[in-house]
Amino acid sequence: MIRKKRNPYSLALIPLYVMTVFLIIGPLLYMLLLSFATNLGSGAFSWKLTLENYRKIGDPVYLDTFWKSIKLAFLSTVLITLIGYPFGYWMSRLSKKGKQIMLLLIMIPFGVNSLIRLYGIIILLQSKGILNGVLIGLHLIKEPLKMLYSYPAVLVGMVYALLPFMVLSIYSSAEKVDWTLVEAARDLGATKTRAFATIVLPLTAPGVFSGVVLSFVPTMGLFFIADILGGNKIVLVGSLIQDQMTRGGNWPFSAAIAVILTIITSVLLLSYSHISRLVGQSGEGSGLI
Amino acid sequence: MKKTLYAVLAAVLIAALCLTVSCSKEKKQELVIYTWEAMFPDEVLEDFTKETGIDVVYSTFDTNETMLEKLSKADGGTYDLVIGDDYIIDAAIKRGLAQKLDKSKISDFGNINPLFQSHYYDPNNEYTVPYGAGIPVIVYDPEKVDWKITGYNDLWDPRLKDSVSITANYRVINGITLLSMGKSLNENDVDVIKQAGEKLLALAPNIRLIQDDDAHLALLNGEASVAFLYTSQVTTVLQSNPNLKVVFPSEGLGIGIMDFFIPSKAPNSEAAHKFLEYFLRPEVSAKCFDYLGYYCTTKAADSLVNPDLVVPEFFDGEIIQNVSLEADEQYNKNWIEFKSACD
Numbered sequence: 226m227i228r229k230k231r232n233p234y235s236l237a238l239i240p241l242y243v244m245t246v247f248l249i250i251g252p253l254l255y256m257l258l259l260s261f262a263t264n265l266g267s268g269a270f271s272w273k274l275t276l277e278n279y280r281k282i283g284d285p286v287y288l289d290t291f292w293k294s295i296k297l298a299f300l301s302t303v304l305i306t307l308i309g310y311p312f313g314y315w316m317s318r319l320s321k322k323g324k325q326i327m328l329l330l331i332m333i334p335f336g337v338n339s340l341i342r343l344y345g346i347i348i349l350l351q352s353k354g355i356l357n358g359v360l361i362g363l364h365l366i367k368e369p370l371k372m373l374y375s376y377p378a379v380l381v382g383m384v385y386a387l388l389p390f391m392v393l394s395i396y397s398s399a400e401k402v403d404w405t406l407v408e409a410a411r412d413l414g415a416t417k418t419r420a421f422a423t424i425v426l427p428l429t430a431p432g433v434f435s436g437v438v439l440s441f442v443p444t445m446g447l448f449f450i451a452d453i454l455g456g457n458k459i460v461l462v463g464s465l466i467q468d469q470m471t472r473g474g475n476w477p478f479s480a481a482i483a484v485i486l487t488i489i490t491s492v493l494l495l496s497y498s499h500i501s502r503l504v505g506q507s508g509e510g511s512g513l514i
Numbered sequence: 515m516k517k518t519l520y521a522v523l524a525a526v527l528i529a530a531l532c533l534t535v536s537c538s539k540e541k542k543q544e545l546v547i548y549t550w551e552a553m554f555p556d557e558v559l560e561d562f563t564k565e566t567g568i569d570v571v572y573s574t575f576d577t578n579e580t581m582l583e584k585l586s587k588a589d590g591g592t593y594d595l596v597i598g599d600d601y602i603i604d605a606a607i608k609r610g611l612a613q614k615l616d617k618s619k620i621s622d623f624g625n626i627n628p629l630f631q632s633h634y635y636d637p638n639n640e641y642t643v644p645y646g647a648g649i650p651v652i653v654y655d656p657e658k659v660d661w662k663i664t665g666y667n668d669l670w671d672p673r674l675k676d677s678v679s680i681t682a683n684y685r686v687i688n689g690i691t692l693l694s695m696g697k698s699l700n701e702n703d704v705d706v707i708k709q710a711g712e713k714l715l716a717l718a719p720n721i722r723l724i725q726d727d728d729a730h731l732a733l734l735n736g737e738a739s740v741a742f743l744y745t746s747q748v749t750t751v752l753q754s755n756p757n758l759k760v761v762f763p764s765e766g767l768g769i770g771i772m773d774f775f776i777p778s779k780a781p782n783s784e785a786a787h788k789f790l791e792y793f794l795r796p797e798v799s800a801k802c803f804d805y806l807g808y809y810c811t812t813k814a815a816d817s818l819v820n821p822d823l824v825v826p827e828f829f830d831g832e833i834i835q836n837v838s839l840e841a842d843e844q845y846n847k848n849w850i851e852f853k854s855a856c857d
Binding site for chain 2: 264265266267284286287289290293351352353354369371373374375376452453455456457458459460465468469472473474475
């Protein structure tokens with residue numbers, strides 16, 4: 226009496242498959258196809274297939290945009306890691322109540338629309354803003370500094386927007402660290418630094434990697450931060466796509482840029498899963514992919 | 515019980531029918547105006563009805579494109595008078611959806627400011643009467659700029675380092691660069707557009723920010739001392755700070771115009787002509803533009819309308835039109851290069 230085992234939940238998975246096909250695979254394929262279409266201007270295109278859109282990306286102006294985006298993403302990820310690691314680490318060492326309060330505090334800003342939070346940063350940084358007011362009040366400066374609409378302002382915005390992701394992923398992996406291992410190392414004569422470097426750091430590495438992916442990838446596309454805090458002067462791949470899609474009216478070209486961006490992102494994600502498999506045998510970071 | 519109920523219902527119905535029939539028998543004239551919401555002060559429409567006995571039916575659309583589609587489904591009928599933007603009127607006229615105006619019925623046709631006439635969509639002024647114009651202009655804060663700005667070329671002045679705020683439309687910004695070179699806003703020659711791109715790069719050090727929505731706020735919060743702004747933004751900043759100076763650039767203006775036209779099969783084109791005649795009276799025009807907040811297109815009303823809405827004399831104006839694909843591509847490239855050079 227052998228009956229074929231059927232997964233009792235298989236029917237419940239149908240909506241998931243339908244959604245994946247229609248909302249993820251479908252649009253991706255359409256985008257891929259669109260990237261080979263011929264532009265007719267003002268948002269119109271024909272299905273005459275061409276490689277022209279990809280050739281255009283090779284133009285130094287557009288290549289430069291990719292290069293600048295990667296640089297900005299790299300820089301903000303480094304900053305986010307430097308700030309986020311101690312933060313997440315410290316959080317994991319708090320009492321249960323302390324952890325709950327910190328988690329709550331980190332989550333609360335997500336309840337506010339990110340655009341509104343960015344306008345908050347404008348109020349802080351603008352010429353007649355709070356920060357300049359304080360600096361002038363302390364007689365540190367005489368004339369207001371031009372902080373807004375600059376590269377550093379965009380960097381501040383990126384770090385601000387993406388820091389929680391880093392903190393949370395470091396926190397989640399630091400929380401699982403078995404601290405008795407550290408105690409054992411200390412008992413056996415390891416210095417604090419040594420214990421941290423040989424035990425805590427490797428064990429939290431998967432958290433760092435997932436944090437890096439979670440902050441590096443979005444930075445390339447968060448065009449509205451560059452728009453609002455950078456005054457549109459820092460052109461990211463995301464802003465380029467948006468620009469070509471709307472004002473430029475060149476859909477096939479923006480699709481081609483989006484395809485390249487998707488490829489870069491996928492390569493990053495794949496190498497991430499590869500590295501995390503090599504580093505974190507515990508497989509903690511693998512939850513991401 | 516039920517029977518009485520039916521009887522009462524029937525009586526009500528019959529009474530209602532009689533009422534509607536008697537109403538329609540009176541045969542009141544109607545004028546169907548089709549445009550965006552809130553384009554006229556109530557007073558203007560009410561006065562028209564009082565004066566002529568013609569009822570105004572105000573029908574609205576959200577976008578120019580919807581209007582063109584509906585009008586073309588109605589085959590140029592249903593509506594008596596339409597207001598839309600320049601480019602869509604071009605399409606409507608080309609599709610034969612507009613009728614020529616009978617100027618003998620519009621005695622005040624000469625009241626229109628010629629700056630807003632004879633443009634590409636109606637070169638001989640046969641179909642349209644302008645109803646307000648949007649003109650991007652330069653606005654500056656005299657407290658921060660102690661010299662006189664007169665045109666686009668002044669934006670390149672090194673004294674304005676890192677203090678100019680501009681709108682984010684690639685055709686408009688390329689366009690004013692071309693105008694500053696004495697070329698057309700709609701230049702099609704790729705080489706000339708490339709030259710404009712090079713000139714645009716030289717503007718980069720002066721740029722504080724490039725934005726469509728907030729370009730004007732920078733003037734108020736102290737981030738910029740000069741801005742190149744759309745009409746609605748100019749109105750907003752002047753309300754907050756009346757000391758700001760508005761400059762109509764001497765090299766020529768880029769303009770967007772809204773116009774009236776009468777659909778080809780308008781049921782009551784007679785009433786539409788009457789309304790145009792009525793609108794072109796200086797005092798009526800002035801009321802409309804004060805309400806609308808766009809630049810006054812009726813020359814005869816210039817002395818009556820809010821002075822901020824008057825375009826000074828002796829200006830040239832051009833409307834942005836579609837250009838060839840190659841030209842458009844170069845415009846886009848100029849734009850990205852320019853933006854990247856600004857940081």
